[in-house]
Amino acid sequence: MSSPHQKPTGFLIGFSVILVVLVLIPFFVDLFYMTFLTEVLVWVLFAVSFDLIFGYTGLLSFGQALFFGIGAYSMAIPISKLGIGPIPSFFLAILVPMAFAGFVGYFSVRLSGIHFVIITLIFALIGSTLGETWTSLTGGADGLTIPFTPLSVGPLTIDLTNINTNYYLVLIVVTVCYLLLRRLVHSPLGKVFIAIRENEDRARLIGYNVKRYKLLAFVIAGALSGVAGGLYGITLKYASANFLHWGVSGHAVVYTIVGGMGTLLGPVIGTGIIMILEHYLVNFLQGTDLVIGIVLVFMVLVAPKGLVGLLKRNSG
């Protein structure tokens, strides 16, 4: 399904071109679109992290929103309640979701197939119910605002309230995560994940400790979802219990399916296209779920490998 033998030069050229375009964009478009673009990048990271667990390892997790939300709160709570600076908070936004993913994963990876879907959904539900109820900590659905003050690092001053600074920060983090993931899925470890997706029993019989690898994939995906959540908190300057809702995981499902699961490029393309579509549709139909739902059903039935799958079929 995926193509591990992509020509590396082709990837390098394509990747460099896109990166240059993304670096230069702030000089050409106005502020509104910068916010939008920043959000797209955040969701790209979220979708890619979901794809690692679903597309590569074959585990459909509706629990990613939990780690996304926890990531956002790991930014919000230390900064707004404990007075800890943004930089340590950012590391919290990686480590805390990772720890939670370890906990949830420890139980979840014992199950496969439908049961795995349901158990992750339940964990997510517990998370969002607690998030909505425990308002003194989370601010409930209204959320917590995150006050950012300009930050000096050596000679540089980083002001996260400036959207361009914010954008570049997100761009750097997402790019690094993307490259790490790319390295990961092409490594022997990535091959094990794919082997588990293709046939769990066989992977076990060959001698792999399937549970441990599933847990590993789950924790990595959870940590990356957490990073995405942290970046989302930085971008919107608040965190809300709504981030924890399992419907948020649904976004990642849609982006990944539309783009193409089991490829890293797929979720990127899917996120871009769907978010642009949503952006234009939202004024017409009082929302976008109708179209998104139809697109999703259509893709599942007609092109289960997503847009990337369609492209590959046509080109090769």
Next chain:
Amino acid sequence: MALIALGLNMIFGLLHIINMAHGVLYMLGAVVAWYLIDLTGNFWIALILAPMVVGVVGMIMERGLLRSIEDKPITTIICTFGIMLAVQHLVFMTFGGTPRRINVPIEARFQLFDLQYPLMRVVIALISIGVMLGLWFFLNKTKYGLWMRAVVQDREMAIALGIPVNQVYMWTFVLGAALAAFSGVLAAPIVYVDFMMGREILIMAFIIVIVGGMGNLEGSVLAAIIISLIQGVGSIFVPPAIATVFSLAFMIIVLLFRPQGLFGE
């Protein structure tokens, strides 16, 4: 209320399809009923007609969309999730976002110890029990019910024996959709009719089906009673949200130790 939630769960397990759109069908039942009551002014007509309408919707879903992917559980989850989003939004666009009320067809109340208890709730409970008994009879005592159970048990064998498996799938789905809608209509006078009302019920349905065991109807009934007891008794001591968390945690334990359900063999 507990009895209603479970009416729709019974088919869940039988289908072996995780139908994310099931809550939406429940909601659709209530919404269609609202329109029918608006039109005819009679709750009981709506109670009969709305499930039929939704049954047709279910038939279209099964025939048109799910047919080709029924053997791939993960794909059906995603597909029905898409259907859920689309239908929910469609209802939002036509029916509107504000909850509406259906008048209680039976206003009478009676004295229960020192509480005023609305008669309607008793009637709803009785109807639910009636439907469940009917369903039990249908599944266990009729030819078609036997076919349905056979298909659940061993699909290949059922085909080999000449059972029209495709037909059975379709009618099971239709029956499930209609039951969901029926519960929706029954619940409508108690709760408000709202395009989001399917969401929570979907979760309840999941819980009950998992705890009771997939495809195990008697298990579903028992599970529904247990879960609503946990919810109800729990709510006396702690806030309802925490009670929900408890029943969710209970479900995780069941999933881990008895994935076949509490009452599975």
